[in-house]
Amino acid sequence: MRYLPKGAAERKEMLAAIGADSIEKLFESIPERFRLRAPLNLPGPLSEQEIIEFFRARAAENSKGYTSFLGAGVYSHLRSVVTDAIIQRGEFLTSYTPYQAEISQGTLQAIFEFQTLMCQLTGQDVANASMYDGSTALTEAVLMATRLTGRQHVVVARSVHPEYRQVLTTYAKHLGIDVREIGYTATGQMDDSALDAKMLDGAAAVVVQSPNFFGVIEQVSPLAETAHAHGALLITAVAESVSLGLLKPPADADIVALEGQSLGIAPSYGGPFLGVIATKDKFVRQMPGRLAGETTDSKGRRGFVLTLATREQHIRRERATSNICTNEALMALAATVHLCLLGKEGLREMALHNVAKAQFLRSELLKIPDVRARFNGPFFNEFVVQFPRSARMINSALLRGKIIGPLVLGIPYRELTKCAVICATETTTRAEIEHFAAALTRILAQPV
Numbered sequence: 179m180r181y182l183p184k185g186a187a188e189r190k191e192m193l194a195a196i197g198a199d200s201i202e203k204l205f206e207s208i209p210e211r212f213r214l215r216a217p218l219n220l221p222g223p224l225s226e227q228e229i230i231e232f233f234r235a236r237a238a239e240n241s242k243g244y245t246s247f248l249g250a251g252v253y254s255h256l257r258s259v260v261t262d263a264i265i266q267r268g269e270f271l272t273s274y275t276p277y278q279a280e281i282s283q284g285t286l287q288a289i290f291e292f293q294t295l296m297c298q299l300t301g302q303d304v305a306n307a308s309m310y311d312g313s314t315a316l317t318e319a320v321l322m323a324t325r326l327t328g329r330q331h332v333v334v335a336r337s338v339h340p341e342y343r344q345v346l347t348t349y350a351k352h353l354g355i356d357v358r359e360i361g362y363t364a365t366g367q368m369d370d371s372a373l374d375a376k377m378l379d380g381a382a383a384v385v386v387q388s389p390n391f392f393g394v395i396e397q398v399s400p401l402a403e404t405a406h407a408h409g410a411l412l413i414t415a416v417a418e419s420v421s422l423g424l425l426k427p428p429a430d431a432d433i434v435a436l437e438g439q440s441l442g443i444a445p446s447y448g449g450p451f452l453g454v455i456a457t458k459d460k461f462v463r464q465m466p467g468r469l470a471g472e473t474t475d476s477k478g479r480r481g482f483v484l485t486l487a488t489r490e491q492h493i494r495r496e497r498a499t500s501n502i503c504t505n506e507a508l509m510a511l512a513a514t515v516h517l518c519l520l521g522k523e524g525l526r527e528m529a530l531h532n533v534a535k536a537q538f539l540r541s542e543l544l545k546i547p548d549v550r551a552r553f554n555g556p557f558f559n560e561f562v563v564q565f566p567r568s569a570r571m572i573n574s575a576l577l578r579g580k581i582i583g584p585l586v587l588g589i590p591y592r593e594l595t596k597c598a599v600i601c602a603t604e605t606t607t608r609a610e611i612e613h614f615a616a617a618l619t620r621i622l623a624q625p626v
Contacts, residue, residue: 245610246582247539249560249601250391251312251339251417252448253440255528256604261442261515265508285507286482289470292510295517299422300436301429302456306467308506309453312437313345316385316415318466319435319455320346323383323411324355325464331356332383333410335368337390339417340590346385355382366394366553366562370401378408387415388428392553392599393536393560395425402430420532420603421558423525433457442516443509452509462486531604532559535611539602542615546622552597560601562587562594567626569598575621581614 184192189201198204205213224232246254265271269284289307296305309315320332332350334343336359343359350357358377361369368386378384384405388396402412414431416422420440428434438452439445457465463486471485520528536559543549548566563584565572573583584598591597602611 244580244582245606245614247584247600247602247606247614248582249393249418249603250585250599251341251437252445253418253420253559253601254445254603254605255420255440255442257442257444257516258519260519261512264515265512270508270511283482285511286470286484288511288514289468289507290472290482291518292514293470295514296436296438296454296456299419299427300416300434300454300456301427302431302434303459304462304465304469305454305456306465307470308438308510309455309467310506311439311449311451311453312415312417312435313339313342313453315435315437315453315455316342316413317346317349319413319415319433320355320383320385321349321353322433322455322457322461322464322466323413324353326461327382327409327411329380329382329410330354331358331381332385333358333360333373333377333381334385335360335362335387335390335396336591337362337366337368337392337394337396338385338387338415339391342387342415342417362390362392362553364553365555366390366392366557367396367555368401370404373401373404375408378405378410381405381408381410383411383413383433385413385415387417388425389416389418389421389558389560391417392555392562393557393601394553394555395421395558398426398428399430402432418558418560420525420529423522423527423529424533425529425558432461438509438513441513443512450506450509452506452513528604529558532602535602535604535606536560538608539600539606539611539614542611543600543618546615546619548622549618552594559603560599562597562599564594564597566622567596569596572618572621573598576614576617579617581617 193200193204221232293305293307297303309318323332324330332355334346334357347357360372360377363369367390373384384401386396386398386401388398390396398412398414405412411432412430413433413435414428416428416434416436418440419436419438434456436454436456438454441452443450443452455465455467462469468484469486470482473481473483475481517525536557540551540561543563544551550564552562552564569584569586569588573586576583584600587594587597587599
């Protein structure tokens with residue numbers, strides 16, 4: 179038996195050891211109205227195999243036959259079974275943070291290779307082992323910028339992922355950092371005309387996302403020049419890392435905060451994710467997280483060590499650069515294996531497929547009467563459309579046809595009522611796109 183429930187004699191022995199006469203005595207601190215007095219309304223009892231089959235059947239009810247057009251920071255991409263086979267090996271799957279380098283050479287080497295790949299993707303000099311996710315990576319990048327500049331306010335584009343901005347605002351509120359937001363234009367890009375001297379005077383950083391939350395590609399180089407002219411740093415967030423297989427790396431940014439979920443990590447109903455910070459060599463001492471480095475031992479053999487680990491577990495608390503950074507080593511390994519299997523050309527081909535699918539999806543949707551594009555800027559694999567009626571109601575109707583519709587924008591952006599951001603990746607088929615367009619046509623043809 180995998181699970182060994184305690185018998186009556188064992189429960190009695192345990193209660194005696196802690197000085198309780200009964201289970202009732204043990205839980206007497208819990209108010210009576212909150213205590214469960216009847217068995218839960220659950221099927222069973224079931225054997226382990228029956229339980230497994232039960233949950234498989236429930237999972238099939240939720241996923242079988244559904245097509246999703248959701249993106250907005252979490253993306254479905256092709257993944258090789260090789261990736262799962264490697265990360266499920268016991269040497270990696272059971273490994274925690276590699277504090278002891280002498281017994282963690284495989285993990286440290288994988289992290290070293292991961293850092294190298296992240297530098298190649300972002301065009302930066304150095305990348306850390308990893309952060310929790312893209313939102314915390316962006317927040318840590320902002321904190322890093324305030325340490326580097328000694329300034330206490332940042333300028334953030336409203337086209338940055340709303341959840342990223344919420345995490346940043348939560349941290350900033352209690353650290354005395356003033357977050358000022360900049361709007362967007364008809365292209366969907368950051369309104370750089372608002373980046374005047376008044377806005378940037380004393381700013382630690384300008385924060386932009388590309389492709390942004392609307393799927394629109396931002397012009398990073400001009401924004402970097404504007405920020406640097408006022409003594410500020412440029413932080414570029416990347417939520418869809420596959421885009422870097424095609425787009426110019428954000429090398430002009432001073433700090434890149436990247437979400438690596440698209441690189442061999444399944445959406446998995448919302449996690450785990452993989453955050454990355456990459457930056458210039460001159461800023462490395464203020465970068466949170468860890469760096470794995472290559473060296474040689476006393477016998478000249480190649481080896482790997484933690485070169486930099488500036489968190490409170492390693493150095494004096496007041497000098498720590500972060501108290502939340504982690505080492506998502508298993509997810510970093512998945513991204514490393516995935517990228518090595520794809521190669522440069524493979525990643526570029528995947529990115530091109532994303533662009534082609536999104537372009538085809540957009541063209542099909544714009545054929546539908548009263549459906550129009552909300553922004554006209556260049557995009558990667560997602561874009562915003564405006565419907566003639568409530569996007570939430572449209573999604574409800576689509577769901578009845580096993581289509582998971584786009585993300586409704588009316589909540590995070592009140593001015594974008596009836597708008598939604600729609601995504602297509604290389605996993606989206608032509609037939610699914612045509613089926614979606616046909617279903618939407620029928621829904622909009624029905625009277626409200």
